[in-house]
Amino acid sequence: MTKIEAIIQTSRFESVKDALKEAGIEGMTVSEVRGHGRQKGHTEVYRGREYSMDLLPRTKVELVVADRLVETVVEAILKSARTGKIGDGKIFLSKIDEAIRIRNEERGENAL
């Protein structure tokens, strides 16, 4: 099993969600996050006052999938999250040792 964490533009979340659904992925965890990569922050001057936003708002999508689905899922995220501009985000993959469904204690891929 592999955990996929995708930090994406909030505006692309609906597309990513649809793409994941199309790829057969039903469950995911979504959080509001802030951060920046190379593009740094954003500054807005309003009414003569400068408002700096060092950390930009992004959306984090987390899901754990069977290893055989990883490439499909990654491909789906890449296609749906990409705008081609700086700040499109990142995908991180990491190995998962075990998954347990709390309701019935199913384990492994059955618990996903």
Place this chain on the structure above:
Amino acid sequence: MTNAPPLDSLRAACVAGREALRREFQARGDALATLAARSALADRTLAALAASLFPASPPQAARYSLVAIGGYGRSALFPCSDLDVLLLCADARAAETASAPGAALVRALWDLGWRAAVTSRLLDECDRFEQDNPEFTISLLDSRYVAGDAALAAALRQKILPALAARERTALVRSLAEITRERHEKHGNTLFHLEPNLKDAPGGLRDFDVACWATALRELALRRAWTAPESGWSAMLGESAGAAYRFIAAARVFLHFHNGRDDNRLTYDLQEEAAAAGIGTAATQAVPVDQWMRSYFRHARAILRLESRAMDEAGSRQSLYNAFEEWRARLSNSDFSVHHNRVFCQRPAALADPAFLLGLYEFVARHGIEPAVDTEASVERVLAGPAYATGWPGEPAAAGASLRGILTRTGAGVALRAMHRVGLLDAVLPEFRAVDSLVIRDLYHRYTVDEHTLLAIEALHALRVSKFEPDRRFAEILAEVEQPDLLYFSLLLHDVGKGMPGDDHVTASVEAAGRACARLGLSGYERDLVIFLIRSHLEMSLTLQRRDIFDPDAVRVFSELVAVPERLKMLCLLTYADIRSVNPEALTPWKAEMLWQLYAAAANHLARSVDGARIAAGAASDRELIEVVRGSSALASLAKPLAAFLDGFPRRYLKLHASDEIALHFEMAHRLEERLVAGETLAAEAQLRERRGHYEVTVVARDRPRLFAGLTGALSAWGMNILKADAFSNRSGLVLDTFVFADLYNTLTLNPEERGRLLGDMEDAAAGRRASDAAPRHRRAPHGPRARSRSTVATQVRMDNQCSAASTVLELVAHDRPGLLHLISELLADAGCNIEAALIDTQGEKAIDVFYLTRKGAKLGDAEADTLLETLLHGLEQP
């Protein structure tokens, strides 16, 4: 001697008894019978266990008593509720003897499937109010003898508790109020949850208990005797709360049987099942789930009213509150009085007058104090009368004005809830009836639609005092809104479409709002604004979610939708309130920051794109223009000449002014043309009107150098402080300037005849008959913070040659002071600049001005812009 209890036979009896309870409830749906039967089953079990476990022979016998307390004591034992038992001992020796049997009793009860808690106390200990455990003393109010020494239990009931209640009434009631307040707060202080907790939420069964306890404490203190709580309530309150108790108790019994545990959350699934089974209804027949939930909310409201009344009468607001209450009592006037923090009507008969009736709620909104239960009863009687049978009997426009007044008061939430509770809000605004207690199932909303709406209105009012850091910026925006009443009014109606047929609630809300605006006498401009806000109320959220708000194109598209800064401010606040009232966690700092960033980017875009889109020649068929013509009868046959007048104006002009205002401007332009054709070369037209506590002067003239400086100079010479202004010109060189100004010295208010002279001066200045640099009659204001306070706003000047295709954009922020705009416009005129468009605004002590400048018909060169920037900075530094 003690014996081993007959656990097997008791277990069989308990299992059979519980099964019988379930069958009986399913067959008859009688919750009270179920509660009593389960209590009786517990009594029998407890008595049997006591007979086996406790010594039956002297000297230890009969020196203890088993007393049911809490819900069990009330014989209101729900199927999965805990069994609370008091092991009451006459003295320490009896307690020592009863200790081991008591422990065995608890084990046996658990073995038999009862979730039992046995508390041991000496009789004397029950005579003390346990301040750190007030729940225990309160639970004794429900004490009921079950087994053991009956005289001991009677001593508790007849001697100890009445004396304790009389002695500690104030502390007990205050503790009860505090516990209740904390419980309500935990549930968001509202009964309108989409998935309510039937026991603990406001209006739940616990509030019925609170009402019983409060009444019992009052009666015990007064009479030292037990009376049935119902005898202490008014018939109306008692009957409606009794019916409410039966309904909600039935729902809770249903939940317990369904869940198999003490889980009191009425989930969506269980709402469906309960409605399908007709739980709580007399016929136990299926009813539509929305109708069943509306019954639930109506009943919960009845219980909450009973609780509120009972606590008031028990004196829940004593001591520390007294001083405050006494102070508030001074708010009383000849129509309404404030007593014990409740509003009473001095002349109940006058409530038949619709204006007086609304006046009551204006008073409530102004002071944020609830009407008394008796006052509400009077209002309900009036509303149930024949005068209201066919709709609002008063003048609708007056009712609209009152409602808008209520909406802007800080206690609007209190007043609106009180109006909604008795049906008055529906009477004034029938459109709101569609969302009364309406449950719309979704994963994010926690409240019914009406509650969500009222919370949204309260969220905006709360901005003024919020300590939440992200709120500060939104509070500033709210302070700038010119007509907050329209914002609140839009919020009130933004979701009413959810209770109307069709899938598109926005369209249904817009249509309903259109009807309400027409009926309540809103002007065309006000109606357009309300309709815009409701139609667009999801747009800002959608942009946040689905667009990159740092992408200039996304900002441009959104800005074009709102078109004018005032609409942007209102839409931003409406969005803020709408999200905030979805559930307590919905508006995260993350979302608030996103919302504010989009607002700021759109505000900047609007300021920098005034001349980007202009009305074209031959625009008679333009959709927006057609709407303008439709909106004013004076323009009905004038589409073509109007299009010629507007040719070259920024499109924003159409959004800034209502049709009747545009008709007025067109008429002024027409008169000016006639005068010019007649040979009056130095002609100009000016009009003055009062506008929301300030004055607005509109000037139409032929463009010429120093025109704007001349007009600002004339106003400064009169000592007027310009708060807002906009200046536009059309393609034929006609200038339309509008100034909103504060009459700092009340010159025009105290001397109405001076208005004509001021208009004359404005026309002279516009026509060039008066020098633009005429020395302003600077009179330092004897009062007023602006004149006195030291400058706290740093002067900032920014020149932008990129954002406009035809002009150099000058953005200027400075500390506001009388004559400032005149000074700036003089400096610009001295530099040879022509003002193509101007947007002037004042927020508190800050002047925020945007000018679109050309020089000799073109943008300023970079060097010219730099020089002008230096000139302005230097000039503005002068005192």
